[in-house]
Amino acid sequence: MKSLQKQAIFENEVLVRFDLFKSLFLTLPFQRVKHTGTILPFFATHCQKGVADKLPPEEIIDSFFGQYEQYVQEDDRIDFLFRIVQYIERQVVLFDAVEDSSFKALGKTDDTEGLDALFKSVQNNPELKKQIAKKLKDFSVRLVLTAHPTQFYPGPVLGIINDLIESLKADDIQNIHLLLQQLGKTPFLNKEKPTPVDEAASLAWYLENVFYKVASEIHLRVDAELEDTDKSGKQLVELGFWPGGDRDGNPNVTWESTRKVASLLRTILFRCYYRDFRVVRRRITFQGVQEPLQKLQDIFYENSFNPSEDAVDLTDEILTNLHAARKVIVEQHGSLFVELVDDLIHKVNTFGCYFTTLDMRQDSSILRETFNHLSAKYPEETGISGTEYQESAEAKQAAIKFTEAKLDLEESPDSLIEDTVNVIRLVKDIQRSGSERAAQRFIISNCQKAADILGLVQLFLWQGWTKEELHMDFVPLFETVDDLKHAAEVMQTLYTHPWYAEHLRSRGNKQTIMLGFSDSTKDGGYLMANWSIYKAKIELTAMAREHEVDLVFFDGRGGPPARGGGKTQRFYASMGREIENKHIQLTIQGQTISSQYGSLDTARYNIEQLMHAGIISELKQREGDTLTDQQKRVIDQLAHESHQKFLNLRHDPLFLKYLEVLSPLKMLSSINISSRPVKRNSDRELRLEDLRAISFVTSWSQLKQNIPGFYGVGTALKWAEDNNLWSVVQNLYATSGMFSTIIDNCMMSMTKSNFDITSYVQDDKTFGEFWKGLYEEYCRTKEYVLKLTGAKHLMENYPVERLSILEREKIILPLLTIQHYAIRVLNEGNISEEKKAVYEKLIARTVYGVVNAGRNLA
Template identity: 45%
Template sequence: MRHNQRAEKFRQIVENKFQIYNSLFMSLPYDKMTNIGMLLPFLCEESKTGYEAGKTPEEIVEEFFKNHTDLKTEEQKLELLFKIIQYIERQVVLFDSIEDAAFPSLHSESDTGTVTNMYERSYQDHKLEQIRDKLKDFAVKIVFTAHPTQFYPNSVQRILHDLRNAITTDSITNIDMLLQQLGKTPFVNKEKPTPIDEALSIIYYLRYVYYDSIGELFNKIKTTFGNDHFHLHEDLIQLGFWPGGDRDGNPFVTAEVTKRVAEELRTAILKAHYNHLKSVRRRLSFRGVSEVLGQLSNELYTAIFRSEQLEAEDIIKRLDEAEKILVEQHDSLFIDELVNFRDRVKIFGTHFATLDVRQDSRIHQKVIDEVFAKISGKAEATNEEKFNTLIETEDKINAEDFGDIVKDTLLTVSQVAEIQQRNGLRGMNRYIISNSDAVKDVMNVYAFFKICGYREEEIKMDIVPLFETMEGLANAEKVMEELYRNPVYQKHLQRRGNQQTIMLGFSDGTKDGGYLKANWEIYKAKEVLTQLSEQNGIKVVFFDGRGGPPARGGGKTHDFYASQGKTIANNKIELTIQGQTITSIFGNKEQARYNFEQLLTAGVENDVFKSSKKELSEKERALISELAEISYQKYSDLKAHPMFVPYLQEMSTLEYYGKTNIGSRPSKRGAGNELKFEDLRAIPFVGSWAQLKQNVPGFFGFGFAMQQLKEQGRFEEVIELYKGSDFFKTLVLNSMMSMNKTYFPLTYYIKNNPKFGAFWNILFDEYNLSKNIMLELTGFTMLQQEDPLSRKSVKIRERIVLPLLSIQQYALMKIQKGEGNTVAYGKLVTRSLFGNINASRNSA
């Protein structure tokens, strides 16, 4: 489908449907909300024309009250604003559902990045064998994190699911009923979810989306590329899981929680297998076969409800038995049903998704210090002496002898073997250390296993350092080199198949170094670590902590991976997915399958189809480095500006993130009252800029760097770089996506603010500069010109939430002035966060 055909189709099946179904809202049974549908377009219009005329949000909202309502008291006005927010939230859900339902019609089986497309390309280029070769040991892994960027409670998620189906069949009656249900269903959690709640809400997706979508995709690849000599390995597409295992900055994740989540994952996959087996048995009703499958069904039932041990191998053994009878006695009738089910059992085992443990290196150090002091009686020692002493100790430490954090860390490590026994080795096999910047950070974790009584050969866990700050990335090579040479760790790696996973944190990197610098530093770190690992005979796997929006390393995922050249190890593509990215990119079967395909083909094609645009020449490298340094300097100056943190604290929604009850984790590290830049978590940091419609982390410094070269008469070099390097091009297009979601007129009023006016102007000037120079660079006439579907989607979403932003800014202005009921205005700000973030789901 051509760009303009797609855009026209989008207009017909998304925009038009939204207009039609939106009118159903008019008759919804909202309490006292009958006239909201009539009033909203006025607030929308007042906002649009008002901002363009330079009016403040306060003026716009007050004029709306005056011109279109006869409300007199502050209480009445606040009540109306809350009702408008509720109404807009539901409009966002409707638009999400319509866009999701349209997905299959807007994408085809032969799109770039699909398995079919990869087959056709490889067939024409005589590269089928090379593709099969790559598929032998390649894998893609999506790791679901608990990071709170999704605001729909489970009850709303389920309505979304049903609404999408009703829209697919254009069932007006069902849509009407579901919109009525939506009108009466609360959108807000009364209290913060627990880590268990977070885990269960993602397990819902595992069961009702990924069990089928991954199984079907596996089958599609098998039938497309498989033959008598080639068998696809079942670990090709993997799932990882952080809720309940990620305790970094989350005091509510305990050893007990981790154990319970592991059990929930095990039960969920056994239930999925049990249900699947039911449908297989409906077909395989033949003598001999049905008895074997009946027995398996009973075994699954007791494993689920009586918690008896059942391993994937046991299930497979039964299925092999049934297959033998089917082939020998029943002409292999319906054998595909059986094989398909066996594939699912091999893919998901009894674990469903691999539960990771993650903790901050500073907490680990505290644990090591306390245990060392107790064992040795010494107060002073080097870090190396501490971990070596603990590694060599023969005595198992009693966790009960220590305070909370030490005790819980040791209990978590102690129960790993038990979880591995219940869920299989794939159920839990790695420990991730955030803020890694030294060898001790990895060796400390190895020491934990030793003091918890594990013998060396019993430590069936990968230890994964996470490098995220600019400093951490710069140290990565030195740290890994020392580790690879450490005799104790060398032996551990041998037992783990000489494979090392290294995680790289994009979101904290961007927060620390700015957009261009962070992406370039991570790219270079990957190259250096690839070379170092190869020299040491280690197969390295990079695990990318890529968030949703470009400002957190996200953006167009297929393009990102397809642009990495042969200097970066490509053994596996592994990345984190969270919050609204789960629902918007992997939220239903069609989308999930399509996006898994895109990742898989990006990795496979990268090795098989060579392109000069993937390899950076020395000249291109020098130029990107130069641009990265200039932009880093510009971004660092901004960070060092005395108004940087105060601006976010006083003018944005930063302070309100912690009050939203969306995640179980506190929104900042550290306990002090004074907010320091280092304590800011990447998600509220990036999110607050997004709420202000300024998206600073997604572009700041990039345009300035290009402008500097332009002033030196070297802009031609930048154009050549854009045309010649896929990596640089992807960075530019992702940054333009960030800018397309900005709307500076919303905050024009700040330019006259005595305290923040000058700071606001710095941001606005850089935005204008970046936008103009990127349009000049790309030859586009508008941002996101190359992606009309995403551009249209953004535009409609921005239109839906504009009144919401007016209300949010209005409330913030009231709070700043200390006028009226500031508590109620605070609630208004928090409440407006929800719809706004849910609406920006295509930030991914």
């Protein structure tokens, strides 16, 4: 009954309103728009029937044009297809806005509860209230914004979406009509690839307009509910930032762009403060407060509009003046408007002079090259030769003497080495301008040995940092299946290394470890990736507890299940006793940012859900969330069977060729969506290990096959049934939040799949059998997940999300038909270079629309 109620609400609040407001497109004063809108329903219906009949895309397109005499010429047909794409792009925006505007009407989604339920439970339970208050003393949620391109809306379109949401909430038809006109005239494409600084500026919109308000509000609410008087500057909601700092595989990120982004973040924060301060100044017009308010006026204004290149951390000075003004207001003016000052004090305590921590990230191979170059260039100063460092893990660790020096690069042998040296020096300047919280982490991608971390520590000491002033956290990133297996061994070496153990103590004995889902999914398949990370967390937690280290897991969770996303709150609520869960840290990107954190309402709700998940996972653990030894063995076997199935697919000589020929993979590099290249080592032939996970997942999602989100699961479940383990798997789904979340996320990926679109491939001489193998595993997985969950159709227990996905898939089906048609035309060849460029542009435009509609892709 509850599901039916939710479904009815969604149909009324979203689907009916979408159809209503969609009709406004036909009233826009653009003749071409009106004509396209009139004919689009016929084209969409034609595509739906053609796909259902499993027709090739060129047959669907050609038979449609055969009904209209005005579309005889190829140029007229292409022009029409472009107009269809442009129209659907704007329909997607409208659907996003209608759905987001209905957030409150829809109520809570199908995930875990938020802080309301938590605070209600403590009203008559003082003991639980004490437990939660104690838990929150050492608990935080850190959201790290990344520029990974899983949404392609440019800044102006994002602005229209947000304005449209507010107008839809108010049913302001006149303004909605005006905004749709603006949308009709606003380009959806970037003319040039964005720079890292452009990406930072785009994401800063969310910092300024959403997180600045919401993070502070949540802090205030928790303090009030729990009657917490401790104002020592602890942070429940922390923010991290990657644009400008994440240089792994992105040569466009340089130390200069890092410097610009750090300055940008600081300036935007001071502008937020200045806006709030103007309200304070307008109300606080009393005697005795002029001096501190004038000092604050000067600080906020100068740092907002005349930022200095040699800026320093002014947090203490700001707070001193705010408290001085507050004291006068309380003692001499009856606390009139003191709440305005308190609000600003709280925000300054929350954000200081830095706003968000700018993380640095680089691949271990680049860091090793830098180490080798400096040690070879300065053997006397370092006491080590480059050849020693390259010999073995033991030789590397023995060779690192942790000497302090200032080693310059007189001649740069490589731009990446030069950047590494310069950014290490730059971090010190960033810390000076915003405290160590402005930049305190360096993440080592592809971390394989303890020496990768120790070598980076030494690089800092060779660039003017001293052991006493090394206010940095060194974060290994373990991502491939093999690296995850050896992660605990690497950390054991570090925890027992005398110098590193001493450094950890100086950092509060806290160690952050990043675990990445992206490459592990690409490397081992969906089930193995999830299990490898979960198992690594258990092993790493045990190792940290043995050495009394406060362990923080930082999860590289992208938007889609194929990249570790999906039902994130449920995942964190299901951590058992064997996994450290004091702090929740995860990356958010693309549509995850805009759909879950794009407005005050959604951001507040989703952050509170994460907080609730972290608190409840420790205080009210379900018994089944701590796996038994038998359950671990069964999941391990399931993962092994799934991994073998995925490896067989990966090793098929057609695997990458299939993506290159049938998906828009090759076109992704020419689309102006991101400052990052589609693949690492872009100067050599495409290899799977070089292909970025986002490009990998995006390509499969454009095919509507979503292989990274389900492949191998059906084979593993069938194996369990064949080996009399089905009852164990059923019990796992019923009792383990981790396992049920994996299965539910798998069903989400499958709901976004539609093999009918590519069914024509089964007759292809080259790829026919390969396609059939993919489809067989899809059918097998669907059969077994439905059997396991007892559902009649995928996502039966999540009716709101299911309806949203199905409507979005319906909207973009014509885009996919056009895309596959254009790809087929290009593959056939025999067209001029001019026409080839036109079809490539058409494909690129469909990619934008499909990804924007997908909300987390696969």
